[in-house]
Every structure is written in structure tokens, then in C-alpha cells.
Amino acid sequence: MKILFTDLDGTLLNNKSTVSRKTKAFLDRFILSGNKLVLSSGRPLKSILEIKEQAGLSYPGIFVIAYNGTLIYDCDSQKPVLEKRMPLSYVSYLQEQAKALRLHIHTYIGDAVVSSSEDEEIRYYRQKIHLPLILAKDYASVLTEEPFKMLAIDLHERERLMAFSDAISGWAADKVRSIFSNDYYLELFVKDAGKGNAVHFVCNHFGVPVSDAYAAGDAENDISMLEAAGCGIAMANASPKVKEAADVITGLDNDNDGLALFMQSILFS
DSSP states (O other), X not given: OOEEEEOIIIIISOTTSSOOHHHHHHHXXXXXXXXXXXXXXXXXXXXXXXXXXXXXXXXXXXXXXXXXXXXXXXXXXXXXXXXOOOOHHHHHHHXXXXXXXXXXXXXXXXXXXXESSOOHHHHHHTTTSXXXXXXXXXXXXXXXXXXXXXXXXXXXXXXXXXXXXXXXHHHXXXXXXXXXXXXXXXXXXXXXXXXXXXXXXXXXXXXXXXXXXXXXXXXXXXXXXXXXXXXXXEOTTSOHHHHHHOSEXXXXXXXXXXXXXXXXXXXXX
């Protein structure tokens, strides 16, 4: 049995944020051959499940890695099998540091996103992530449980996100990872989480050696996943850092079924 860990945006999904017919046909064959599919994304769980349903990925045994590996969810039992949450004291610190730099940052509660204002960044984010919005000045005061992650966004200057990451680096060293998932998004989650750690957990759960795991992605938050799997696959449209970390690079990009065609060539040729 093989396990395919695949990122969504820029990898499994085309530029219309859908799974193409050709990619769906490959996944059908992959699952019917006795293999496992794991959807791995920085997106919240509800957003991933929405994509799964729209794409018709109703296969048994699917696991979801959400919020960059801080939540692993069994779709059959509809229950989490692993949670790595962020302490509320971390939330308060990161919110204050972002505020000092006038940088957008938000977090999550249940199936909702929590933001201090309905600004340009949160409007852009919710075009793809269809979650209700809760407005709150002090995030920790409205959170009823520790969140899985926070997300800083700047739609115009990546340098501002880099400055924020640098500003918190000393404090975050043993507490929080800060990783880009695209040029606009800086993901923040606890240090002992991440997509790479999730690969090891899922492989152990199914008793599958990591040498039989394939992981595909295009962004920096995918690097740990590519490095953990037996075969790390960078998309043709991936960032240079991701391509450098990968074992192989697809010949075609996400808008031309690059992942499906590559996997088909090595498994079903």
C-alpha cells in the first residue's frame, strides 16, 4: 500500500480551485488499487471537507491534515486523531506583535475565523475560505478553546511579513513555527506540529513505512512534508525552495494535471 499526501492549492487543485476530471480519474484508480489518500493543507478543516465533497472524493479511509498539520482528521469516523493547539498566551503575544507592526493577523474558533476588523486581507482570504467571520479586538477573550493556528497576511509587501517573522524569532524559537504558504500568507503554529510530523504520524497509524509515502506540494509550508516522505514531489509551479527540497519535480504544473500524470507514470506505467 502506498500513501499519497497531497497539498491542495497549487498542487491537487487547478487554478480554478477544482479537481480536474483527469486528476479525479487518477485518484479513482489509485484508491481502487488499495492505496491511501491524505489531503494536506494549511486550510481549516471545514474548507478542506468542502473541497473534498465538491470534487467527489468520497473514497473510504481518507485522512485530512488541516491547519498545516496541527489537526489530523479521520473522515470515516468524523473524528480527529491528532490535535496540536496553540496556547492562548501565544495568541495574545502574536496579536500584540502584529498590531505593533499594523499587520493583519487572524485566528480560528470552531468553524469560524476571528479577526479584529473586516479589512482588505480578511475579505481576500474569505473569497476561498468560506467560514463565518467573528470580529473581536482581543482574540483570547472570545476563544473558548485553544486554536490550531494563526495567519498573518499582507497582500502588498512580503517584506512586512518577513519583518514580523524576524521580530518574533527570539520568542518563537522553542514555541512557534512561522512558514510561508504563499507570498501573502505567513502561517503560525506550535513548534512540534507541521506537515512533516503529520506524515510520520499517519504512516505509523497505518503501519506503512515512510518509504512508501509520496508527498506533493508547491509552497514553503510543504517542505517538511516532502522531506519526511519517501518521495517528495515538487510541482512545476513550485517555489525554488520547494524544488530544491524535493526528490523529483513534475513536468507539468497544477493547471495541467502535473501531479496525476507524474504519479500515473511511476505507479501505472
